[in-house]
Amino acid sequence: MQLAGQPQAPNIIIRGSGSSLAAASVQERLESQYEAFSEDSFVCVGDIVPTDMQEGFLRGHGTQVVDGQLMATVCGRVERINKLVSVRPLRNRYSAELGDVVVGRVTDVAGKRWIVDLNARQEATLQLSSVNLPGGVQRRRTAEDELNMRSVFEEGDLISAEVQALHQDGSVSLHTRSLKYGKLAGGQLVTVPANLIKRQKHHFNTLPDMGVDVILGCNGMVWVAPNAPPPALGADGEPEQAPPRPPATREQRAAVCRMAGALRALAALYFPIFQATLVDAYQARKPGLVDAA
Amino acid sequence: MSCTELAGPGPGSGKELLRANGRSAHQLRSMQCERGPLQRADGSARWCQGGSVVLAAVHGPRGTASRKEDPERAVVEIVFRPRSGLAGPAERLAEATVRRTVEGVLIAALHPRTAVTVVLQVLSEDGGLLACALCAASAALVDAAVPLARTFVAATLAKTSEGVLLVDPDAAEEEAADAVATLAFAARGEAPGDVAPTLADGVLACRSAGPLSDGDFLAAVDLGRAAARCVAVFARASLEKSLSALV
Numbered sequence: 001m002q003l004a005g006q007p008q009a010p011n012i013i014i015r016g017s018g019s020s021l022a023a024a025s026v027q028e029r030l031e032s033q034y035e036a037f038s039e040d041s042f043v044c045v046g047d048i049v050p051t052d053m054q055e056g057f058l059r060g061h062g063t064q065v066v067d068g069q070l071m072a073t074v075c076g077r078v079e080r081i082n083k084l085v086s087v088r089p090l091r092n093r094y095s096a097e098l099g100d101v102v103v104g105r106v107t108d109v110a111g112k113r114w115i116v117d118l119n120a121r122q123e124a125t126l127q128l129s130s131v132n133l134p135g136g137v138q139r140r141r142t143a144e145d146e147l148n149m150r151s152v153f154e155e156g157d158l159i160s161a162e163v164q165a166l167h168q169d170g171s172v173s174l175h176t177r178s179l180k181y182g183k184l185a186g187g188q189l190v191t192v193p194a195n196l197i198k199r200q201k202h203h204f205n206t207l208p209d210m211g212v213d214v215i216l217g218c219n220g221m222v223w224v225a226p227n228a229p230p231p232a233l234g235a236d237g238e239p240e241q242a243p244p245r246p247p248a249t250r251e252q253r254a255a256v257c258r259m260a261g262a263l264r265a266l267a268a269l270y271f272p273i274f275q276a277t278l279v280d281a282y283q284a285r286k287p288g289l290v291d292a293a
Numbered sequence: 294m295s296c297t298e299l300a301g302p303g304p305g306s307g308k309e310l311l312r313a314n315g316r317s318a319h320q321l322r323s324m325q326c327e328r329g330p331l332q333r334a335d336g337s338a339r340w341c342q343g344g345s346v347v348l349a350a351v352h353g354p355r356g357t358a359s360r361k362e363d364p365e366r367a368v369v370e371i372v373f374r375p376r377s378g379l380a381g382p383a384e385r386l387a388e389a390t391v392r393r394t395v396e397g398v399l400i401a402a403l404h405p406r407t408a409v410t411v412v413l414q415v416l417s418e419d420g421g422l423l424a425c426a427l428c429a430a431s432a433a434l435v436d437a438a439v440p441l442a443r444t445f446v447a448a449t450l451a452k453t454s455e456g457v458l459l460v461d462p463d464a465a466e467e468e469a470a471d472a473v474a475t476l477a478f479a480a481r482g483e484a485p486g487d488v489a490p491t492l493a494d495g496v497l498a499c500r501s502a503g504p505l506s507d508g509d510f511l512a513a514v515d516l517g518r519a520a521a522r523c524v525a526v527f528a529r530a531s532l533e534k535s536l537s538a539l540v
Contacts, residue, residue, distance in 0.1 A: 046482025073440040089438035170356045
């Protein structure tokens with residue numbers, strides 16, 4: 001597994017454990033702590049949703065009432081939260097909500113905006129006025145800025161951003177108006193089903209014990225990188241934009257590969273991905289399975 | 294396909310009419326359904342019925358040009374692409390049939406000002422193409438998690454010159470037949486306690502060509518319903534298998 005963004009890779013082959021082995025050991029550990037989901041909570045289109053003789057239930061997404069009975073309109077799992085009965089489909093395209101933290105890839109540079117691919121129904125746009133210019137200067141964007149857009153983000157770059165606005169036709173506008181967002185380099189991207197990553201308080205997780213930083217994008221794209229050094233403070237006391245990092249060491253790469261393997265195991269088991277489950281999955285691996293040849 | 298001729302009634306063959314490749318008159322061909330083969334589409338499915346294979350891709354509900362959108366409901370767009378050549382009037386007719394069928398099950402009022410696009414690509418043809426396309430479209434809509442009131446299945450029937458109704462004809466049988474009918478039925482979902490999926494009352498779509506008397510037509514609808522029920526059982530089994538493979 002090669003890490004993205006490394007200029008020259010030394011002759012190291014890191015073999016992570018096969019995903020089936022990882023999944024088995026992760027499953028043992030996780031099932032001991034979290035209750036396993038039961039098989040009979042699945043419904044298909046047109047099935048009657050059992051309401052367990054509840055009085056006065058509320059009908060949620062994915063259901064309709066036909067002849068006084070609750071029928072599912074999508075295939076998925078039944079969710080019952082207090083009196084709300086809804087059916088959540090297992091595999092759904094990511095649909096952006098305001099304020100989501102996402103990881104995307106720049107596919108195109110077009111007049112005063114970048115087109116970013118989020119693995120969603122439509123591509124997202126990142127306006128030139130929604131990024132921080134290098135140097136942190138706040139000024140009106142000139143024609144020269146427009147010509148130098150590729151010096152900020154180029155086609156093929158991975159960026160982390162936040163959803164700024166949703167338009168009526170469903171298109172999404174992003175912004176990177178904070179120093180924690182921006183271009184990502186020197187790590188590994190793992191794509192998992194977007195349903196597994198719920199909206200959380202902290203999408204940027206720093207795990208100093210393991211030596212990795214994990215960015216959980218709501219669109220299912222997760223970025224794993226070695227720990228970044230804390231941002232240096234500039235002359236005015238504000239954190240500066242970080243300088244480019246040196247290539248990762250062997251231990252850092254091993255940690256990143258192991259974390260990526262834990263993510264893939266969680267995705268294969270269809271477990272929700274939070275910092276807690278990620279740490280559990282990371283620690284569940286059998287010793288001696290990651291060899292460095 | 295081995296060259297067995299149609300075996301007439303002979304000693305010991307009973308009333309079974311053997312077709313080429315050994316099927317009886319009411320026997321369906323083997324079916325295969327692959328769900329989610331395409332990554333970029335919201336939902337996709339490949340449906341194989343004997344030699345006919347159709348790949349369906351669903352995009353939506355998503356925004357569309359303002360002249361096409363309906364302020365109160367989702368608009369259904371179907372694109373039917375033949376295996377080779379350009380789409381012509383036959384493909385437009387198929388598109389209209391599939392569109393009416395999908396509109397019959399889609400809960401369109403849930404997504405106003407959007408469009409649901411279903412693209413059907415014929416990969417190989419061997420009779421019963423419209424029914425295969427309808428089944429593929431249904432599987433792809435379920436895969437895309439588009440809200441549907443019911444799923445649907447379809448079956449093809451052909452009436453030979455001897456007046457026998459054949460289920461799921463292949464290309465040669467369709468060519469030789471007097472009349473061919475494709476029927477689609479909505480599948481009623483399972484309630485707790487059901488053993489197998491059943492079909493809802495009524496016919497969702499019917500496209501027939503060729504002379505059929507009243508009696509023949511009603512017999513065809515009954516036979517089509519029985520055949521579609523087998524297809525529904527298969528579709529349900531394949532869906533449960535793909536869901537359990539996912540989790």
